[in-house]
Structure formats: structure tokens, C-alpha cells
Amino acid sequence: MQTTQQQKNYRYFGTLRRLLRRNAGPNIRKIVNKTHPADLAQILSYFPVDDQLTILTYAEDNRRRAEVLRNMPMDNAAELVVKLDIKKAVDVICEMSADDQADLLGELDEAVATEIINAMPQEDSDDVQDLLRYDERSAGGIMNPDVMAIHMDATIAEAIKMVQGAEDVDMIFYMYVVDDHNSLCGVLSLRRLVTAKPATVIKNIMNPNVVSVRTEEDQEDVARLVTRYDFLAIPVVDDTNNLVGAVTVDDVIDVIAEEATEDFLKMAGAGDEHQQSASPFKHVLSRAPWLFAALVGGILASFVISSFEETLSRYLVLAAFIPVIIGMAGNVGTQSLAVVVRGLATRQIKIKQAWNSISNEIVVGIILGCLYGAVLGAVGLWKFSGVTPDAMNLALAVGAATATAMCLAAFVASSIPIMFAKLNIDPAVATGPFVTTAIDILGVTIYFTVVNVLV
């Protein structure tokens, strides 16, 4: 699981810690300025915040500090920034690109963020304030406003000059073409730029079929477009089709990882954001509501069982099978849930043809239910014989209840997320504790009902 680079970074952490203890300035400086900022960010993550600050003072300039900060988890970077005095903080932040600035400032307390913004040069603060106005999960929130835009009547030679001058724009692959009104009207790949004659007018060789997104577009949809068409970047336009920025593929990768994490955690009812540095209290707050739902469900299940107390008092041995029956149903349900929720997220399951998936899950549930129902029935028979004269019927009941509960669990767990998707509710929200608790109630109800019928 560990990559070599990660192991190397961990060793660097050890070295750096020793050097720090010995106050070996020149050596620390060497490591800090020779390591790739992304690796340095990882090495720093092993240190407490105060050491992180000390180490960063050895960086050769604010540009390097900014590079390291933007490679750290943003909550960690924010912790660092608040420890700097305002002047130093502004100097470092001004070396970041506008989209990274916005991410970082968005993590800070509003008062601190405002103070920093007010201390920034007018031009920078305008840019970042524009960005902060967008929802952080929209195209506007993740875009970089510094894009290379050129007028359609310009020539290739002018475009090349522009590339030469644009040192600040990171990751250039496309040049966006605009008309007199700054409306996006085409795109030119850097490759086309290399191969065209210098005198060529851009509008004659640009690709006019440029796919763009609006600032308010959801980041997940932006990621989907970039992935589907294998883009390296996608331009972002405002209501009047004016070019305002671009989302690059590296940000799209972050979005994809973030959305996967979100689905993962949501499905377990554990909030929707993994914050390593958040306090346990914050974790408690994001998880407690889901557990409350499970609690209510569990109390309902206890009422169901109590209502069958008469049956239970006759055959006490039945109680022993409660966990395994609801457990098997719960597990098969969780499997169906995972397959369907992930299938919907990756668009392998299409909402319009979702019935296929549900029926598939039902078939799987029937096969697995009959299989494990038979096994559990046999175990029951062995356990009940000698204890009660109704052993055969009780064993049959255990087997039949297992099979029925498992089939129904597969059906419920596959149809609830699809139903939610149809209602335009994120299927991942609706799942984990919610469905398993529903299956618990279902399981005990089926169990005792079947027993009452068969015994």
C-alpha cells in the first residue's frame, strides 16, 4: 500500500525532525528548498503546526511557501496562516493563484479572511472576492480566473507572444478565443498553435465548437464533462457567455476524489467530509443524527419483538437466531446498496432503466437467500432437536424467514436509492443506517410472523 515516495517522505520527516532539534539551519534550508512542494507538504503533515511554521521560515521565498501551502490540506494551511502576522500572511497569499487564494480564505474565520482581503492589493482582492461569491462546489468556485483569452482576429504570431508573456498562468493547454464582446467563440489547442503558420488569423483555424460551463454548474457535472470528453480544461462563462475562467483537469481530479469520499461517508452515515483535523466533537455532531435514526428504528424493532413475546416465551431458543437473521438480511442489503449507489454515481446504472438493476438484485437475493436459508435451517434443526418437539417446524421457520428476509432486503436496498435518485435526492444520503435499520425491523417482523404461521 505504501508508495516508495511516501516512505521516502517519512524518512525525510525523521531527518528534518532531528535537524530541527539540533537547530541545524543550513541543512534544513537545503531540504526545504530542494524538495518538491508537494512532497514537502506531505513531510510537514507529520509535524505539529508550530514546527511546520518554523520549517517554512527556511523557505527561500514566499512563492515557495505559497506552493507548499496550496499542496497541504486546506484546513491545515488555514491553521498556519492564522499564526502568521497579517503582513506576512498577505505576502504569502499574494503568491498563490486566485482559485487557491479563495480556497484558503474560505477556510478561515470570516473576520480574519476580511482582514487579509483588505490588506491585499486591490487587483488581487477583487479577483478573490469575485471567486468567493460563487458556491464552492460550483464551476465558479473551483475555476481559475486567469485564462489565456485572445481575440478571434488576432494572428498565431500574436498568440505565441501571449504564451511567452503569460508566466503566471499555470497549466496552459488551450487558448480560448473571444469576439468583440468578450464572448467565448472558439478554442485553439497549444498543439495547433505549434503547427500553424505565424500569419494565420485565429478565427480561421480555431475550433468553434467549444464546450463550456456556466459559473453556477455543479462541480460534479463539470467533472463529468471533462471526464467524458477527455478535456484538459473546460472554460467557464457567465450568463452573457463572457469568458470568466477555466477549470483544469487537476482540479477535476480533486473533485472526483472528494465526491467519492463523500459518497463513501454518506453511505455509512458518517457525515460527508473527511476532516482529519476536526475535533471529535465535530465528528459526533455529523454522525449523531444518523445514529438517532437507527435508534428510533431499533426501538421500533424492539416493539415488534415484544409484540411476539407470547411466541418467544414458548420457544425461547428462537431469540438466539435474531442476530443472524437480521445480520444476513442486513449484509445482503448492504451489498445491493453499494452496487446500486455506486452504479448510479458512475452512471453505469441509468435511472431510466433502473428496473433491470432492481430485478437483478432480487434474483441475487433469492439465490443467496435460499442458499443461506437452507444452511441456517439445518443449523436450527440440529440445535432445536431434543429441545422441543416442534424442532422441524421451527427449523423450517428459521430457514424460510432467512430466505424471505434476504430477498426483501435486496429489493428494499436496491429500490430505495433508485427511488431517491428519481426524486432528485442524492441516493448516498438515503442509505447506510437508514436502510439497515429498516431491514432490521423487516427482519424481525418476518421472522416471528413466519414462526407464528409455521408453528
Place this chain on the structure above:
Amino acid sequence: MQTTQQQKNYRYFGTLRRLLRRNAGPNIRKIVNKTHPADLAQILSYFPVDDQLTILTYAEDNRRRAEVLRNMPMDNAAELVVKLDIKKAVDVICEMSADDQADLLGELDEAVATEIINAMPQEDSDDVQDLLRYDERSAGGIMNPDVMAIHMDATIAEAIKMVQGAEDVDMIFYMYVVDDHNSLCGVLSLRRLVTAKPATVIKNIMNPNVVSVRTEEDQEDVARLVTRYDFLAIPVVDDTNNLVGAVTVDDVIDVIAEEATEDFLKMAGAGDEHQQSASPFKHVLSRAPWLFAALVGGILASFVISSFEETLSRYLVLAAFIPVIIGMAGNVGTQSLAVVVRGLATRQIKIKQAWNSISNEIVVGIILGCLYGAVLGAVGLWKFSGVTPDAMNLALAVGAATATAMCLAAFVASSIPIMFAKLNIDPAVATGPFVTTAIDILGVTIYFTVVNVLV
């Protein structure tokens, strides 16, 4: 959840289906050749295989057919290819890039794949056979062997000529620089190419610090490198540092999505690959082993309960609380599991400092356990009073058992994946049904032990 483009594609599906029924050739041809191949692939996915074939006959040339195929799920593309006669199949496949060819051929039966490879032109078949030798989850398995490589002594002018000639190489952003022995010794961005003087010798302006991966490198590690350094592509070298290909960012995105799906399904014990088109029987096979583990655990839990039969016969009402206690423990455990497994996968949790995460989860477990233990104890008190004179003690037992089980569940569920990671076993494998069943056993044991102590 539905994107506009997806809705559009679904409408196109409707249109195309009508046109197909009316045999309206010219209209079908227009749609097929005007739609982006990625969208056409999605539209086709709504059709049965035979209709997909018919529609593809309207494509203007094999290049377009190849483009559509490579945008389809590979198992679907393989179904289509086997329905073509061998000559046609080869013609289409030869229009694909070598890495896509390998993906597709890897999906086919070996006999069919061999037949196709033998019918391909020597040069193409050599390339694809080379690729098929690599593990499909390694850098070699996902790389594209067609890269732009240039000798270090060449000039910028020569490099530009090469870009102009290389129509086949899709996604050019870097030019890789090699020495006399074809060893990778540097990299040049396309942007640098645009801005340098034509007479410049490449070795003087190339970046000699080129990060590369070996062919056998795991795809997940490749993805991590590309993500960490914000690369657009990463060169792949063999044992002797010879350049053999490159992995591009679009493939990295696929890897990230695939690995997230894998973790998601593994955690639910539902296999590790989502195959929409797989038969239910295949699904049963991949899920049954996990359920078997759950079954064994569940049977063990039933023995635990049976061993407390005497206690249970005195206080029958205790049975009603079995599901809610193991349910609450199971749910808090699943939450911890999701946080830790995902944290390990995204490297937000570092194995070397994992104790922080475990202790965090324990604190969360204690808080949530006390909270819901108190609630459940109160419910118990209300339920037991009047039924038995030991009501107070039983309620205390229910509350204490809930709290204890929830704390322990958080501990077990967070430490097992970390332990697995330390042993270099994928933490996601070890989880889902495995941990929840362990928690079931733990839960009932704690419950009845606490009751025996307190009553």
C-alpha cells in the same frame, strides 16, 4: 442528479429508436456522424446489442466506429466485436490506439483475441501483444506506447516538425527527451516548445528532473504520482530506463474512479468490480463468500445467546433489545470503518500516525455511546417498569451495554483496517461483513454479561 447532457442523450435515444423502427437511414446517418463519440456511446448504451450494431453501420468510417467503441464500457464493446466478422472487427480495431486495443482484446475470449491479433498488421499486433503482457492494473497495462520522444541533441525546430507530423499521438503535452541509448533523460513541455527559439538544442532547455514510473508500477501509485504533482502525463520506462510509453491524465481519472468503486464495493463485501452486464450468477459468486463469513459469525452469536438462556428465561423482555444494541454498535462501527478506510485510501490518515485516528474514534465512540446508552436506558426503564421488579437494574444494564458495545465497536472498526494496512493487506477487503459480524458477537456478549453482572 441527471445532467442536461444525459437528458439530451436520452432524448436522442428516443429519436434514434423511432428512426430505426422507420428505417430512416439518412436521418440515422446524420445523428450518428454529428454526435460526439462519447455521447453516441452513451446513447447506444440504452439499446440492445443488435441495435447497437445496426446503428454503427451508419458511421461514416471505421475511425468513428473505433472512437465510439473506446467510449463504451469495455465489456459492451467486446460483445459488439464478437458479433462482427473477423475482417470487419480487425478494420475497426486497427483504428484504435494501442492501449485501447489492449483493453478491448483483454475483454475477449482468448481464442477470439488471438484470431484478431493474428489478422492484424504485424506492427500493430506487436504493439498490442507487448501491452497485453503487462498486468492490466500496472503502469504498463494502462500506458499508451505511442509517445513523442526526441533525441537530446535535436533542435526545437526539429521538435516542432515532429509535432506537426504526429497526427496519431493523441493528447500531446510533453515531449520526452532520450539519449543515445533511448534512455529517458529529460522532458520538455509543449509550452516551452512554443516559446523557445527554433535553433535551440533541446538538451539545453529540457527539464532533466523527469519523474517516471516502471512498467510494473501499480496503477494506483501511478495515479497518486500524477495527482500529487499535477502532471498531465507520466512517462513509463522499462528495467533499463528505456522509454516505452506514457500514462495520460485521462487514464488516471479512470483509475481513480475504478479504485473508488473497488473500495466502495469491497467495504460492503460485494466483490470488487461493478459489472452492470454480468449475470446474477456471477454476482452471487462474488458476494457469497462474504455472506458465508457473516453466517459463521451469526451462528457464533446464536451460541453466545443460547449460553445465556437462563438469564433470558428470567427476563424475556431482554430479547427485544438485542437488535437495537447490536444495531447501534454496528452503525457506529460502520461509521468508524468508513472514515478510516477512506482516510487510508486518500492518505489523509497516515499509517505511521494511525494511533491518533484510533483514539479519535474511541473518543467519538464514548461520547455517542454514553448519549445513546442513556436514551436507550430510559426507554428500557419505561418498558420494564411494571413488568419486573428489577426494572431499574435491567434498564441500567441496557444503557451500560449500549455504551460499552458502541465504544468497543468504534475501537474495533477503526483498528482492524489500520492493522490490515500495516500488514500490507488492502484495508477495504477486511471490512464490511467481517467487522459488522464481529461487532454482532461482541454486542450480544457484552449485553448479557452486563445484565448478569448488574441483575
